[in-house]
Amino acid sequence: MIVGIDGPSGTGKSSTSKAVAAKLGLRYLDTGAQYRAITWWMLHNGIDLTDPAAIAAAAGRPEIVSGTDPAAPAITVDGQDVSAPIRGQEVTSAVSAVSAVPEVRARITALQREIARQAQGGIVVEGRDIGTTVLPDADAKIFLTASEEARAARRSGEQGGRDAQSLAATRQALARRDAADSGRKTSPLAKAGDAIEVDTTELTLEQVIECVVTLIEEKRSR
Numbered sequence: 001m002i003v004g005i006d007g008p009s010g011t012g013k014s015s016t017s018k019a020v021a022a023k024l025g026l027r028y029l030d031t032g033a034q035y036r037a038i039t040w041w042m043l044h045n046g047i048d049l050t051d052p053a054a055i056a057a058a059a060g061r062p063e064i065v066s067g068t069d070p071a072a073p074a075i076t077v078d079g080q081d082v083s084a085p086i087r088g089q090e091v092t093s094a095v096s097a098v099s100a101v102p103e104v105r106a107r108i109t110a111l112q113r114e115i116a117r118q119a120q121g122g123i124v125v126e127g128r129d130i131g132t133t134v135l136p137d138a139d140a141k142i143f144l145t146a147s148e149e150a151r152a153a154r155r156s157g158e159q160g161g162r163d164a165q166s167l168a169a170t171r172q173a174l175a176r177r178d179a180a181d182s183g184r185k186t187s188p189l190a191k192a193g194d195a196i197e198v199d200t201t202e203l204t205l206e207q208v209i210e211c212v213v214t215l216i217e218e219k220r221s222r
């Protein structure tokens, strides 16, 4: 059972995918963490992120290893645990530019397909282009959406900034990243034709998990 869950930032992909994988006994892969990890490495190694040719030339250098246990997601770059620094502001602001470079996508996509191929019993893979590009033959494809307002409120809440100013700044940064991810040439953020769309704006996380589990079980029983 291969499940692809795509959608923009703050729609609930990570929380839903982890919970669904744990409930159904599947492995779990956060592909956003891989793009964040390669971005962290580029920043750490002084690669000029305004120069796509420099990013492309360095794309093959870092060794990225992802754990697939939904209860303990792990990611290392050249043996170093980067799960905390990849969530920082510096990486978040740079990740869209790095992940738009075709050589970066080719490298990370190959890694993702290999992890999915090796996953015993199946896997939930979450990202932006899983249903369209990485695993077009996935058994179940889900596309999560939510209003920009709801997504910004969720992200802002996570960062502890619930005042109007930080909410507005979060919303602006989120909209900018969505536009970059949807507008890039190579495998942009998009809903696959055969994906099932779930609008999570008015749903609790538990309701979304329940809905996705039901959709997967329907596919499984066919």
Ligand SMILES: Nc1ncnc2c1ncn2[C@@H]1O[C@H](COP(=O)(O)OP(=O)(O)O)[C@@H](O)[C@H]1O
Residues within 6 Å of the ligand: 007, 008, 009, 010, 011, 012, 013, 014, 015, 016, 154, 155, 158, 200, 203, 204, 205, 206, 208
């Ligand atoms: N349906 C929901 N209702 C309210 N909050 C949610 C919902 N789904 C996720 N969240 C919260 O929103 C934040 C972002 O969720 P996350 O799973 O990281 O989204 P994504 O992976 O799509 O960026 C988290 O703090 C999560 O707990």
Ligand SMILES: Nc1ccn([C@H]2C[C@H](O)[C@@H](COP(=O)(O)OP(=O)(O)O)O2)c(=O)n1
Residues within 6 Å of the ligand: 008, 009, 010, 031, 032, 033, 035, 036, 095, 096, 099, 100, 126, 127, 128, 129, 130, 177, 181
């Ligand atoms: N399959 C993917 C996953 C993520 N990316 C890129 C684009 C996203 O802005 C960044 C970060 O993704 P991530 O899922 O960690 O972002 P959020 O936590 O949802 O804000 O990586 C991608 O290009 N393709």
